[in-house]
Amino acid sequence: MAASSASLADPIVGQAIYPFSALVGADDLTLALLLTAVSPQIGGVLVRGEKGTAKSTAVRALAAVLPDQAVVVGCRFGCAPAAPDARCPDGPHGPHQPEELRAARLVELPVGATEDRVIGSLDLTAALSRGVATYEPGLLASANRGILYVDEVNLLHDHLVDLLLDAAAMGRNTVERDGISVTHAARIVLVGTMNPEEGELRPQLLDRFGLAVEVTAPKDVQTRTEIVRRRLAFDADPPYFAGRFAAEQQLLRSRILAARAAVADVDLPDGMLAVIARVCAGFGVEGLRADLVTARTAVAHAAWSGRRVVTKADVRAAARLSLPHRRRRSPFDTPGLDEALLDELLDGPDDEPDPTDATDPERPDSDPRDSDPRDSDRPHPDDPMPGHDQGARRDGAEPARPSGAGAHEAAPDAPSRPRPPAAATEPQSTEADEEEPAERHTASATGTAAAGRPYRARLLKAKGVGAGQAGRRSQALTTRGRTVRSTGDRVGAVHLPATIRAAARRRGPSGGRLDIVVGDVRRAVARGREANLVLLCVDASGSMAARRRMEVVKTAVLSLLLDAYQRRDQIGLVTFRGQAAELALPPTGSVDVAARRLADLAHGGRTPLAEGLLTALVTIRRARLRDPARRPLLVVVTDGRATSGPDPLLRAMEAARLVRADGVSSVVIDCEASRLRLGLAERLAGELEAEHVPMHDLAAGMLVDAVRSHTAARREDVA
Structure with missing residues (x-):
């Protein structure tokens, strides 16, 4: 997917808005927005993409092509005169209520908005001045019959996202608080934009968005040239540039109005419902929301294309927008859709090709975006799809995962109970291994180990009581x-x-x-x-490679990343080996980026433990400048050995005392697994005043599972 043309500056210059019809190379994005405008019941659009890809520009431009609305004069909720809301707090509205025309609204929701501002609350001014309890509408009321736009929706509080999605799905907002009981219409087109590098939405919230689109910058030189040319022309003279596209804008507005009127008359045959069910089941999506959204989108696409009956072309267009984000079962899964598999599922094992799918190029109302071209531009079924597993099966099942896959390729389905860390099951070392000096590992060759499947890690918390952003940790x-x-x-x-x-x-x-x-x-x-900054400080030296210990460490770190994702923390990664430490990942909310960095993490060389702790301390101090309220939690994953530089162990303990003096809460994950223990990690935990957690105790519920297994075995013996 290529980006649109207005990605280089703010879309609003003075009062001019970049024309929607002037967008270039953003076919999937514009189609998803238009279909949602035609049928708001689809459930909104989530736009995921890297920075500078005109996500916000396209959303703001959409409002300018939406038809004007007739509203009841004085109604704060924008009721339609022809069909007013019977429960409108400003009602009841009579049949001859005065009306006026207004432009369709685009209401922007700031990331820092409170729940009261979103859903509305008690009007304190009226309560204190006149002694009456009245309702003060929120942003949902302002956005009724319009677009509610949330930029950086992945940074919005989860409970606010839940409120927005519930209102978008039901078309109503209900408030029961502070002595107020109000319900009002909230028929909104919910559009969210996000940069995945700044963090992901939970799969449960991803599923609530009707459609999702991935946008990336175009690679084609001509497309990029046209994008820049149009952007510069718009910046130079916005009114003139907008005038050049006035006819196209009016054509889009008329087509949206016609498609809205035609949606109710579009026929969805039972055969097409069966095709939709086959496609959704073939891709293994959970629940039935995908089927419903795909059906509604296919109907909207047929109306947009001027058809009165849904065809496979409509189902294909709908599936490409409604299914990719629903296939993710864990934050480490890559979003996307195998279009070759989609074609096979659409045709079915015994189905004949649908003759209505062919788009007539001579037809005057034919639109290239509405067709289903089967030309040479489509990737061959045997070619690997970009962003998808090459091992995807054609029977619709999840692709097979190779043994020892990297962290970001871990199988998405978690086990029914926590799996013990690999450290708990690695082979016992011999006495020769236990007595060998650490220097034997410092000269080991650099390598890269793969992580196993993550397990549910125990809860690690910062000490004391903080005052940070609401979360699920400390x-x-x-x-x-x-x-x-x-x-x-x-x-x-x-x-x-x-x-x-x-x-x-x-x-x-x-x-x-x-x-x-x-x-x-x-x-x-x-x-x-609250949510914390979880900074992982990982020992990647040669000693960690002994007895394949690095594989165990990566599995543990991957499990901690998954835990931080579920608790809505920010994540950072510091690694140390050889002679220095490295900030492999600055603090971020994107757990999948962290997993990719972890997968590429090499090991080998000496152990500069002091440098690792000092780099972590510098990172924490910088993070405090940006967000003083977010408390850090330093998680040091090491066996406690220090072998780099003069007096390495003494320097490591001095660095630990500096971290402790800075008031940083710490946890030491002890990777030492031999029977002859040196206890260096435990000593490091003492200097840090940190919680000491042996690697085999990191998995949550291990003791409970062990007791249950032992009890079950005893019962079998008795039986």
Whole structure:
């Protein structure tokens, strides 16, 4: 997928917006946005792509081609005069209510928005000044019958994403809080954009978006040239450039209006429903949401193409947009769709080709984006698809995973119970191995080990109580959780009992009417959990390669990455070997990028433990400057040996004391596995005042599983 033409600057210059019809090379993106505009029931669009690919430009440009709307005058919820919402808080609206025309709205939701701002809340001004409980609408009310756009949706709080997706799916927003009980229409086209390098959405949230599109910068020189030419022309004279595309803009607007009117009359035959079910089952997507979204998208595509009956061409176009993001079962899976397999599933084992699929090039209303060309530009079925597993099976099952696959190629299906780390099952060493000096491994050749399947790691937490962004790891005072006290701050949910007590204290013992003023309002302070910066400091020296220990270490680190992803943490990776340490991955929210860096991690050489700790400390200090509220958790994965530089062990312990003095919470994952233990990692944990976790204790639930297995075996013996 290529990027659109307006990727070099802000899309709005003065009052001019880059024309949607002027976008170049973004066929999948523009088609997905147009289909969602035709049928909002599809459920919105998620646009994933690297920086500078005009994701925001395309979304903002869409609003300009949407038809104008008739609204009831004075209605804050934008009710349509012909079919007003019967439960509108500003209603009831009579049959002769005055109306007006307005442009379709594009409402942008900031990443830092609160829940009150999104769904609406109690109007404090009216409550305190007039003593009445009234509802103050939020952004969902403003976006009704329009577009709600969330830039960097992957950085939005999960519970806010849930609220948005629920409203988009049901078409209504219901508020039950602060003595307010309100429900109003929220028929929105939800569009989110994100850069995967900054973090991924959870699979559960990915599934809630109707369509998803991957955008990348074009490689074709002519396309890139045209993109820059149009962007420069727009920047030089926005009104003139917009005027050049006025006719195309009006044509798009008319076509959207016609397609909206035709959607209800499009026929979806049972045969096409069976094809949709076969395609979704063949790609192994979970649940039935994929089938529903694909069916709705196919109907919208038929209406957009001017057809009255859904064909396989419509199903194919719909599947390409509705299925790729639903095939991901873990953050390490690569999104995408095998189009050769899609063609086989569309045709079926015994089906005849659908004659209605052929697009007539002579037909005047034929659009290249609506057709299903089977030409030489399509990759051959035997060619590997970019971004997909080459071993994908044609029967629709998951592709076979080679033994010892890299971290980002790990099988997506987690075991039903935590799998013990490989360290717990590696062969016992001989006494000769236990007594051999560490120097034997320092001169070992550099190599790269593969990680095994990740397991569920135990919860590692920072010490004390923080005040960072709400998450799922360490204890903190956040906006969600159990209310522990109140404060006079202006942000947060109203703590009603504390507000009444403050007003009563101000009134004094004289009695009389209790009047609440703004200064009496108290906000709730809750104790919950926060997200942290989990910085992994991994020993990649030659000693870690002994008895294939590096494979065990990579599996453990991959498991910690998966745990950090599920708890919505930021992740960083520091490695040390040879003579120095390296920041392999600066703090980020993208666990799949971290997994790729881990897969490429080489091992060998001496052990500069001190350099690794000092590099981690510098990284933490820099991260604090950007986000002071996010507490770091340093996880050191090592056997504790230090063999690089003068007095290596002494320098390592001094570095540990510096980390401790900086107030960094730490955990040491002890990789030493021999029976004759040196205890260096445990000593390092003591200097760091860190939690010491042997590698075989890292997997959550191992002790419980062992007891259950032992009990089951005893019962079998008795039987």
